[in-house]
Every structure is written in structure tokens, then in C-alpha cells.
Amino acid sequence: MAKIEVVLDAGPLIHLAELDALDALDDLDLRVPDAVWAEVVSRQSRGLENMGDKLQRVSLPSLSPELQTLAQALSLDRGEIEALGLMEMYPRAWFLTDDAAARLVAEQHGYQVHGTIGLLIRTARRGQRTPRQVLEILRAIPKRSTLFIRPDFLNSIIQQLEHEWLQT
Numbered sequence: 001m002a003k004i005e006v007v008l009d010a011g012p013l014i015h016l017a018e019l020d021a022l023d024a025l026d027d028l029d030l031r032v033p034d035a036v037w038a039e040v041v042s043r044q045s046r047g048l049e050n051m052g053d054k055l056q057r058v059s060l061p062s063l064s065p066e067l068q069t070l071a072q073a074l075s076l077d078r079g080e081i082e083a084l085g086l087m088e089m090y091p092r093a094w095f096l097t098d099d100a101a102a103r104l105v106a107e108q109h110g111y112q113v114h115g116t117i118g119l120l121i122r123t124a125r126r127g128q129r130t131p132r133q134v135l136e137i138l139r140a141i142p143k144r145s146t147l148f149i150r151p152d153f154l155n156s157i158i159q160q161l162e163h164e165w166l167q168t
Contacts, residue, residue, distance in 0.1 A: 003029040005090055008055075009083040010039040011098030011147070015116040018145040019137050022051060023128070024119040030055045031090065033082035060085045067105075074101040087111050098147060116147055117157060124165070131165035 006028045013036070016022045032040075032055050063071070063085045071081040080102040087095050087106060095106045098115045106113045114122075120137055123129040129137075138158050141147055 003027060005029045005031065005093035006096050007031045007033070007083050007086045007090055007093050008036060009095070009097035009099060009102055010036045010043070010079045012096045012116045012119060013040045013051075014043055015098060015141075015145050015147040016119065018147075019116075019120075019140065021120060021123075021137055024123050025051070025054070026128075027126075028094075031058050031086055031093070032056065033058055033060050033079065033086050035078040035082040039077075039079045058086055058089075060089075064088060070105050074105065076101055076105070084109075116145075117141075117149070117154075121161065131161065135161060135165070 004027070006025075008030055012025075013022075013032075016024055030051070034057065037055075037057050060082045063081065067081065067084055067088065070076075071084070076084070076099075080097065080099055083095065083097065084102060084105055087093065087109065091109075091111065093111075095102075095111045095113045096115065096119070097103055097106070097113065103113050103115070117138065120134050124131045124134040135158060138154065138161070141149065141154060142151065
């Protein structure tokens, strides 16, 4: 089975490293733009060290005028802009981001977007982790991760998954 192509923004790499869950990316073909690489190295170098040669670093030739305008209007950072630029090169890839504005731009372009929480849930759905392990990681997000998520929203996700996964 061919690996799913993905373009990474810094958030999922950083947050999965903080949660000791980088293995959630193991079955994916990972592309990382230079600016994302630099951001992850500066904030969470462990995120790249633990990935070894799994990350394909990609230089972005240029940005489309439309993307430049959107990036400026939404105050996207350089990593998000370059990641979205790579999505123009790999439009069938998944875009992995935890940034709401970058997600909005990607969805407007018809890209498939996922974030850290979706990647963690996916590990249970594909049998890489047990549902209980994923729930434990989700509960640890406020203490072990810099991922910004409203507590009530995170709790509703956990409750929904408990209902789905733990009903006997």
C-alpha cells in the first residue's frame, strides 16, 4: 500500500513530539518546507531528531499571487505560507496543521486538512494504539503540549470518543 503524501506545518510536528507521539506519522510520506523545518528546529529540535530520514525537506520555488495575498490578509507566518505553497505543488496531499487560519485557506482550496488531534485519533482507528492510549494522550494535551485548544472543546472530543470507543 502506498504511503499517503502529506505536507506538514510546524504545529503537528511540535505537538506530537511534546506528547511522545511522533509515531502517528510513521505510515505517511512527509514533506516539510524549509521555514517549517527552521521553526521546528528552533522550538522542538527533538521533533526532527526523532524523525531521522522520514522527513523530506522541500524548498519552495515561489508563491502564487493569490496565496501571497491570503497570507498577508490572514497574517500567516512563514512556515504556514510555505506549507500552503507546497500544497499548490502537491494538491492531493494531506495538509497537516493546527493553525485555524491556515486550515481555512487550505479548505478554501479544497485540500484535505488534518491536525494533531485527528492524527492521534487515526492511530486508534488503524490499530496502532488502543483507544484507551489515545484517550490518555488527549487528556494529557493541556499539561504536556503547547497545542492551543479550548478545554471545553477538548473535553467534548474526549467524551464523544469515550462514548464511541468504550461502550460495552
